[in-house]
Amino acid sequence: MIGPAVLYVVLVVGFPFVLALYYSLSDITVGSRSLSFVGLKNFTAVVGTSKFQTALKNTFVFAFVSQALVIVLANVLALALLKDFRGKWLVRLLILLPWVAPISLGTIGWLWMLDSIYSVINWTLEALGLITADNWPMWLGIPHLAMGSVIGVHVWRLLPLATVILLAGLSSIPKEIHDAAAVDGAGFWRHHFQITIPLIRPIILVALLFGVVFAFTDMIVIFVLTRGGPYDTTQVLASLAFFTGIQGGDLAEGAAIALFLFPLLLAAAIVFLRIARRSEVT
Amino acid sequence: MARPGTLRRVSVRGAHVGVVAAFTLFSAFPFYWMLVTTFKRTGDLLKRGNNPYLYNDPPTLEHLRVLFVDTLYGRWLLNSAFVGTAVVGITLLLAIPAGYALARLAGRWGEQLGIGIFLTYLVPPTLLFIPLSRVIAHLGLQDSLWALVLVYPSFTIPFCTWLLMGFFKAIPPDLEEAAMIDGCSRLGAFVKVVIPISIAGVLTVVIFSFTLVMQEFVYAMTFISTVSQYTVSVGVPTFLVHGDVYFWGSLMAGCFIASVPIAILYNFFVDRFIAGFTVGAIK
Numbered sequence: 001m002i003g004p005a006v007l008y009v010v011l012v013v014g015f016p017f018v019l020a021l022y023y024s025l026s027d028i029t030v031g032s033r034s035l036s037f038v039g040l041k042n043f044t045a046v047v048g049t050s051k052f053q054t055a056l057k058n059t060f061v062f063a064f065v066s067q068a069l070v071i072v073l074a075n076v077l078a079l080a081l082l083k084d085f086r087g088k089w090l091v092r093l094l095i096l097l098p099w100v101a102p103i104s105l106g107t108i109g110w111l112w113m114l115d116s117i118y119s120v121i122n123w124t125l126e127a128l129g130l131i132t133a134d135n136w137p138m139w140l141g142i143p144h145l146a147m148g149s150v151i152g153v154h155v156w157r158l159l160p161l162a163t164v165i166l167l168a169g170l171s172s173i174p175k176e177i178h179d180a181a182a183v184d185g186a187g188f189w190r191h192h193f194q195i196t197i198p199l200i201r202p203i204i205l206v207a208l209l210f211g212v213v214f215a216f217t218d219m220i221v222i223f224v225l226t227r228g229g230p231y232d233t234t235q236v237l238a239s240l241a242f243f244t245g246i247q248g249g250d251l252a253e254g255a256a257i258a259l260f261l262f263p264l265l266l267a268a269a270i271v272f273l274r275i276a277r278r279s280e281v282t
Numbered sequence: 283m284a285r286p287g288t289l290r291r292v293s294v295r296g297a298h299v300g301v302v303a304a305f306t307l308f309s310a311f312p313f314y315w316m317l318v319t320t321f322k323r324t325g326d327l328l329k330r331g332n333n334p335y336l337y338n339d340p341p342t343l344e345h346l347r348v349l350f351v352d353t354l355y356g357r358w359l360l361n362s363a364f365v366g367t368a369v370v371g372i373t374l375l376l377a378i379p380a381g382y383a384l385a386r387l388a389g390r391w392g393e394q395l396g397i398g399i400f401l402t403y404l405v406p407p408t409l410l411f412i413p414l415s416r417v418i419a420h421l422g423l424q425d426s427l428w429a430l431v432l433v434y435p436s437f438t439i440p441f442c443t444w445l446l447m448g449f450f451k452a453i454p455p456d457l458e459e460a461a462m463i464d465g466c467s468r469l470g471a472f473v474k475v476v477i478p479i480s481i482a483g484v485l486t487v488v489i490f491s492f493t494l495v496m497q498e499f500v501y502a503m504t505f506i507s508t509v510s511q512y513t514v515s516v517g518v519p520t521f522l523v524h525g526d527v528y529f530w531g532s533l534m535a536g537c538f539i540a541s542v543p544i545a546i547l548y549n550f551f552v553d554r555f556i557a558g559f560t561v562g563a564i565k
Contacts, residue, residue: 005380012436019413094310101541109312217406238408
């Protein structure tokens with residue numbers, strides 16, 4: 001009974017993956033009918049370019065900086081949502097929106113809010129007296145601001161997922177443990193860092209794992225917000241593979257670039273298996 | 283004068299409200315802003331001196347008219363709905379038996395296979411879209427929604443099989459055995475006993491697959507280049523943003539309409555998805 005599902009996945013995931021490996025070792029382009037084997041030429045050619053090196057660096061910066069922020073913020077938010085209060089269902093719905101809405105559309109919302117001339121964020125900052133009318137920040141036009149904006153949108157999108165995962169972890173801690181800690185006189189910080197966090201460590205790891213994988217392999221935020229600009233300073237591996245392979249027509253080089261994502265996914269899979277195994281034993 | 287205890291409680295409460303409010307604002311503001319922009323006249327939107335929070339000119343429905351009459355937005359919504367429905371069908375057809383088999387497979391082997399299938403969910407479109415574009419071209423499915431119907435189950439099946447496995451595991455095998463003693467075949471027992479109990483799980487899978495289809499962007503953009511065949515998540519960002527001309531009103535209307543209703547639906551099922559995401563990490 002499991003056969004059809006496995007077959008489908010093997011055909012649509014496994015086969016293209018092998019094909020990606022094969023393409024990356026060939027000289028295929030969009031128009032070509034034949035292809036010949038060129039060994040590791042694509043990889044060596046790609047690795048040397050500064051475009052690739054920037055993209056590689058950016059991929060790590062975006063994934064890890066945004067996830068560091070997400071984990072810290074999700075901890076705070078999950079703690080706040082653990083308490084019952086009126087209107088909690090509405091708050092939860094609103095907080096989940098960025099994760100559930102199609103990310104390409106949510107990011108357009110940010111594109112408009114970060115617009116160089118009509119940015120509501122800049123207008124608000126000016127109204128609060130934090131900036132002046134003649135030096136509105138060009139959020140998407142200056143390299144380091146563009147990177148900040150991309151990271152911000154990643155945080156915005158992945159925070160809900162991490163928060164609900166952590167919330168599930170927090171609510172699974174038996175009340176007696178909290179009571180015992182209170183009786184023993186643990187203060188808020190001590191309680192949080194020495195009892196709660198160690199207990200939900202596996203859950204934090206799960207949230208981190210999904211977050212890193214999603215941020216690492218994403219190209220939608222970049223595509224909509226900056227198209228890799230200004231001057232390729234926000235390009236990531238996934239978007240570079242798209243621009244090279246699909247828009248540029250160099251399938252072989254695009255496939256080679258995309259394959260650099262694979263080692264990270266492998267590492268993520270191993271971490272995941274370890275968590276799954278540990279929970280099986282206990 | 284308030285006692286120190288009360289003061290402390292009031293300030294903790296204030297901090298709590300503040301934190302919740304700040305995060306809610308951060309998460310929901312872009313959607314609020316889409317809604318505000320949708321009904322604003324273009325002249326009002328593109329005048330720098332205007333307070334963007336207010337309707338300086340009277341609200342208008344013009345952007346919605348442009349969106350539905352002058353663009354293919356309605357068509358894109360239908361395309362997304364069509365692909366979504368087809369993908370949900372395929373997913374149910376394949377993931378229900380697979381999830382059931384995994385749930386009933388004895389021992390470690392079933393568990394390992396389940397995890398193996400789940401892990402393919404982590405393989406991102408950005409790794410596979412280049413070879414797949416070639417496969418699609420070979421099959422003659424370029425520019426066809428069927429290309430998406432073919433490829434999307436590759437990420438819905440793994441996660442849904444995993445979710446359903448969890449549901450089926452919670453059903454005691456005794457129930458089916460009782461039905462089988464009463465003369466049902468194994469299939470009959472499955473259809474008449476197991477499916478009705480796990481209807482919540484099936485519904486979760488329907489919503490989840492549909493949402494994933496609505497969100498998908500990379501494959502749709504790679505395989506499809508005819509405007510009338512776009513899905514909503516690709517049509518809006520690529521077609522309504524053309525060159526340097528941004529139709530902000532229609533753009534924001536298009537984003538809001540395609541994201542918020544499905545988000546509200548999804549919200550009812552969130553806890554189940556999270557149970558799937560967290561695997562066995564919560565006991």
